[in-house]
Amino acid sequence: MHEILPSHEVVHLPHPILKKQISHQKRGDPVVLVAGQYKPERDIALLSRIGPRLRAQGYRTKIVGVGWPTVAGWEVLDKFVSEDELDRELSGATVNLVAYKNYFQSGIAVRALERGTLTVGALTPFVLNLYRGSQKYLVDADRNVDVDSQYLSAIERVATLPDRREVRSTFDEYRAYVTDRWQRWLAELGMP
Numbered sequence: 001m002h003e004i005l006p007s008h009e010v011v012h013l014p015h016p017i018l019k020k021q022i023s024h025q026k027r028g029d030p031v032v033l034v035a036g037q038y039k040p041e042r043d044i045a046l047l048s049r050i051g052p053r054l055r056a057q058g059y060r061t062k063i064v065g066v067g068w069p070t071v072a073g074w075e076v077l078d079k080f081v082s083e084d085e086l087d088r089e090l091s092g093a094t095v096n097l098v099a100y101k102n103y104f105q106s107g108i109a110v111r112a113l114e115r116g117t118l119t120v121g122a123l124t125p126f127v128l129n130l131y132r133g134s135q136k137y138l139v140d141a142d143r144n145v146d147v148d149s150q151y152l153s154a155i156e157r158v159a160t161l162p163d164r165r166e167v168r169s170t171f172d173e174y175r176a177y178v179t180d181r182w183q184r185w186l187a188e189l190g191m192p
Contacts, residue, residue: 013185014129014178015110021171023116023164024091030159031060033093033117034074035086036108038067043099048072049148054155064089090115095158097121097151113171116164120154132173 032054034047051061051073063076064086070076081089090096096112098121105126109119113130121127123138131137137158139150161167186192 011185014181015105015107017110017175017178018114021114021116021168026094027092029060030058030094031062031092032095032097032155033089034063034097034099035065035089037065041100041102043101044071046099046151047074050151053152087115090117093117095120095155113174116167118158118167118170120151120158130174131170132177
C-alpha cells in the first residue's frame with residue numbers, strides 16, 4: 001500500500017463490531033451456512049466435497065447470496081439477500097462457514113459473531129485476530145493434513161458447544177480489543 005500512496009500513512013485497525021451481541025435462538029436442526037455473494041475466490045471444490053458429508057452427518061447445508069452456482073450437497077438460494085434476511089440467516093445458523101481460496105478479512109464473520117454465530121474458516125491473520133489467537137475453529141490449509149477433515153472437525157467443534165457462553169466471551173474479547181485499538185488511534189490523532 002505504501003508503494004501506491006507513498007505520502008500517506010497506512011493504519012491497520014481491526015474490523016469494527018457492534019457494541020452488543022444480538023443473539024437469537026438457534027434453529028432446531030443444525031445449519032451450516034455460507035453467506036454472501038458468490039466471488040471467484042469462493043472454494044466451490046471444498047464446498048462440493050464437504051457438503052454431502054455434512055448432510056450425511058445430519059446438518060442442513062445452506063448457501064445464501066447472489067450469483068452462486070449449484071454446489072453439490074448444498075441448498076443454494078441464489079438471490080440478493082436483504083440486510084434483515086442476512087441477519088436472520090446468520091442468527092439462525094449453527095455455524096457460519098467462510099470457504100475461500102484466498103481472503104484477507106470477512107465482514108460476514110464479524111457480522112455472524114454479532115449475531116451469536118461462530119465462523120469456521122481458513123487460518124488467516126484476520127480470523128486469528130477475531131478469535132484473539134484461538135485456533136480451534138480454524139483450518140490450517142498449509143499443514144500436510146486432510147483439509148476437508150479439518151473443516152469437518154472444526155464445524156463439529158462449533159456445533160457441539162455445550163452452551164453459548166464461549167460465543168459470548170469471544171464477542172466480548174474481540175469487542176474489547178476493537179475498542180482499545182480504535183481509541184488508541186483516535187488518541188494519536190488528538191481526538192477524544
